Amino acid sequence: MxxxxxxxxxxxxxxxxxxxxxxxxxxxxxxxxxxxxxxxxxxxxxxxxxxxxxxxxxARRFEHSRAEVPDRPAAQPDVMGTGPGEVWDLLGQLPPRRRAIVVLRYFEGLSEREIADVLGCRPGTVKSQASAALRTLRDRLGTHDAERDSGRGHRS
Known part of the structure; x- marks a missing residue:
């Protein structure tokens, strides 16, 4: 969790x-x-x-005061076991709901119906949001044209 x-x-x-x-x-x-x-x-x-x-x-977060302010932020641990990486950083740039959909689908392995139940929306919304999230990730990674660049999809 x-x-x-x-x-x-x-x-x-x-x-x-x-x-x-x-x-x-x-x-x-x-x-x-x-x-x-x-x-x-x-x-x-x-x-x-x-x-x-x-x-x-x-505004609802509970913050705890410290006597001293640290010189720099604490390093974030490798919770996901993937280490720092471009894909992980890009995932963090997605809007929270799309990020949740990607995480639940591809990290937790839930179906679209299960994700829809978790988020309180329709499976079609999950599909469209997942598609948009993956498109954004591909665009930012520069892989959206990989098939076209490799010559696939073109007839001679």
Whole structure:
């Protein structure tokens, strides 16, 4: 769940806070979670919604004061196990909802129907948002014309 939250909020500590808040919500409604067809999917939905809300509502974040200000920001750990990379950086530039769709589809392996259930939208929305996200990633990576450049798709 931390990986899912991290993929959306892009900060390890915030992801841990999001998951903690989501688990508190799940515990408070445990009677509902327990009766769900898939309690893990239900909890994942709470985590995704909490992460998206975290990005929308900065005034609701709980910040902790420090006696000293650090000289530089702390290094972000390699939570996803992929290391720093261009694709990961580009994923972080997607809007939060599209980022959530890509993460749920390609990192978590959920179906379009499951993602639609998590995000509270229709499967068609998931398809169009995933398509737009992948198009953006390809454009930014410069791979959108790879087939054309390699000669595929042209008749002689």
């Amino acid at each position: 931390v990986k899912v939250a991290y993929s959306i909020v892009r900060d390890k500590h915030a992801a841990e806070d999001v998951v903690q808040a989501a688990f508190v919500k799940a515990f408070a409604a445990w009677w509902r979670v327990r009766r769900a067809d898939d309690p893990v999917a239900y909890t994942r939905r709470i985590v995704v919604n909490t992460a998206l809300a975290h990005l929308r509502k900065p």
